[in-house]
Amino acid sequence: MKFGVFLFAVSSDPVDDGDVIRKSIEEAVLAEKLGFSAVWLSEHHFDGATAYADPIVFGSAIAARTSTIDIGFAVLEMALHHPIRLAVQTALLDQVSQGRLIVGTGRGSAYNEFEYRGFGLTLEQGRMMLTESEELLIKAWTQRPLVHNGNYWNVSFPELRPRPYQLPHPPLVRACIGKESMMAMARIGRPVLYGVQSTEAIADRLKLYRETMENENFATEDIEYALDNSWVQKSLMVADTTEYAIDIAAQGFRRERAHIREGREKYNPQGNKGGVQLAKPPSEGEQLANAFVVGDVKSVTEQLVALQKAGVRNILFKVDTGGMDFEDVSRSMHLFSREVAPLFAESSLSSS
Numbered sequence: 034m035k036f037g038v039f040l041f042a043v044s045s046d047p048v049d050d051g052d053v054i055r056k057s058i059e060e061a062v063l064a065e066k067l068g069f070s071a072v073w074l075s076e077h078h079f080d081g082a083t084a085y086a087d088p089i090v091f092g093s094a095i096a097a098r099t100s101t102i103d104i105g106f107a108v109l110e111m112a113l114h115h116p117i118r119l120a121v122q123t124a125l126l127d128q129v130s131q132g133r134l135i136v137g138t139g140r141g142s143a144y145n146e147f148e149y150r151g152f153g154l155t156l157e158q159g160r161m162m163l164t165e166s167e168e169l170l171i172k173a174w175t176q177r178p179l180v181h182n183g184n185y186w187n188v189s190f191p192e193l194r195p196r197p198y199q200l201p202h203p204p205l206v207r208a209c210i211g212k213e214s215m216m217a218m219a220r221i222g223r224p225v226l227y228g229v230q231s232t233e234a235i236a237d238r239l240k241l242y243r244e245t246m247e248n249e250n251f252a253t254e255d256i257e258y259a260l261d262n263s264w265v266q267k268s269l270m271v272a273d274t275t276e277y278a279i280d281i282a283a284q285g286f287r288r289e290r291a292h293i294r295e296g297r298e299k300y301n302p303q304g305n306k307g308g309v310q311l312a313k314p315p316s317e318g319e320q321l322a323n324a325f326v327v328g329d330v331k332s333v334t335e336q337l338v339a340l341q342k343a344g345v346r347n348i349l350f351k352v353d354t355g356g357m358d359f360e361d362v363s364r365s366m367h368l369f370s371r372e373v374a375p376l377f378a379e380s381s382l383s384s385s
Contacts, residue, residue, distance in 0.1 A: 034341060034377040037071035037349040038064040038366075039107060039266065043292050043356050044084035053084040054091075056359060060352065061095045063363060064102060067370035071103035071135065073264075073349045076110045078148050080296030089122045096130040103133045107226055107266070107349060108208040110141030111166040112159035113152045117188055120173035124197040132198040137226055138167055139208035147300035167205075174202035204262060212241065219245035222255055224262035226349075231323050235265055236343035243344075261346055268325045269350035270361075271368040275328040281361050282327045282354065289355030326350070330372040337377060 040060060044053040061072045072095060074088035085091040092104045104126070109119070127134040140163045142148055146156050165183045172179055177192035197203055208226040209215040218225050219242045227238060239260070246256045268286070272278035321327075326336045326348075340348070350369075353362045 034337070034345070035070040035347040036369075036374055036377075037073050037103075037105065037264065037347070038069050039073040039075070039349040039351040040085075040353075041075050041082075041289075041351050042084040042353070043289055044081040045288075045292055045356065047081065050081065050084045053356070056353075057085060057091075058094060058098060059359075060362065060366075061102070062098050063366060064352075065099045067366055068374070069102065069366075069370070070347075071105050071349070072099075073105040073107040073137070075107055076113075077142065077145070078113075079151055080145070080147070080293075080300060082293055082296060089119075089126060092126055092134075093129060096126065096133065101133075103135055104130055105135035105206075105264075105349075106137040107264075108137040108139035108141075110148070110159070111138050112141055112149065112154055112162050114166075116166050116169035116186060117173050117190075120170050120193055123170075123203060124174065124193060124195050127197040127199055127203050128195050130198075132203075134197075134199070134203040135206060136170075136203045137206045137208060138170075139163075139226075143210060144297055145300075146302060147296075150302065167207075171202060171205075206262060206264070212238070215242060216245045219243075219259070220249050222246060222249075222251055222259050224259050224264075227263065227265045229266055229324050232339050232343050235340070235345060239263075239344035260344070264347040264349050265340070265345045266349050266351070267340075268327075268354045269333075269352050269365060269369065270325060270327045270354075270357075271330060271333050271365045271373065272361075273329060273368075275332050278327050278329065278332075278365075279321075281357060282325050283321055285353070285355035285357045286321050286324060287355070292355070325354075330368060333369070334373055334376060337373065341377065 038060060040057045042053050042057040044050045064072050074092055075083045076088050077083040078086050088106050088109065095104055123134060123136055140159045149156055149159055162185050165185050169181050169186055172181055173193050174197055178190065180189040206224040206226055207218045209218060210228060215225055215238060227235060243256060246259060270278045270282040326333055352366055
């Protein structure tokens, strides 16, 4: 198993944004020091749910402070980016980080219509633009010259400069909420980012993903590659006692959910003027037991064994949920890297 740190940096007050951003950079530096495989960055706008808002600029800051840890996007809200500008920015970041970039894509939030409206778009447009946006992104990375005539973009240029460090391009992974979108990725052999679900649901999804690839006659090595590069999202809190870990986790979880819910209630337009029925957030994501790997070392290890048996190979852990005290976060990361992770990795993580 590989483990990453997901920097979902909630800031409840604009005055605190700078401090939260700096704290997130320190978490990324600590994650590398402790041997985590990747640091994952989110993208949300206008409500403080992701204090740094722009994962590309923030990823550059992390690249400058680290040297070995991968930098992933979970995820870029594709509708909010021109694909060619995104190709240039990601190629540059891949060069600056010397091939440490993982490009996670998605249409963006299914629930925050206010984010799209802030960029002059609607939820429906975000959904419709996603396929062509990804197609044009890959073309920009790989084709010389490029000519593209599509529904949303008509572009041509001789070649992209700089080219990505990783050739033909950085690895792509798609965030999928529903089974149909996941199966669509399986049909083209693209790895998937799985959101918060029960262990049983995750096992079902991974089994269906494998079966779909097998039905498309992918080679065994291609299937293994796709599964080796798919990630499951969880939150993490490890402490000396399970009672303390659950208490800290529950407090942070309540703060985070309240913050996100308040933003939607305050900023989503009344009457749904965009004509799109907003999706109802899944109830599973509201449940602490599904969201967290939580407890003392023994309990956390048992939960990871269950996830491993379900077929999970990689987990991106939100180590700070809802603005936890940095001492609790740091202690949890140290305990995990010293006592838990070595049981699931070929090489032990640093305990420094």
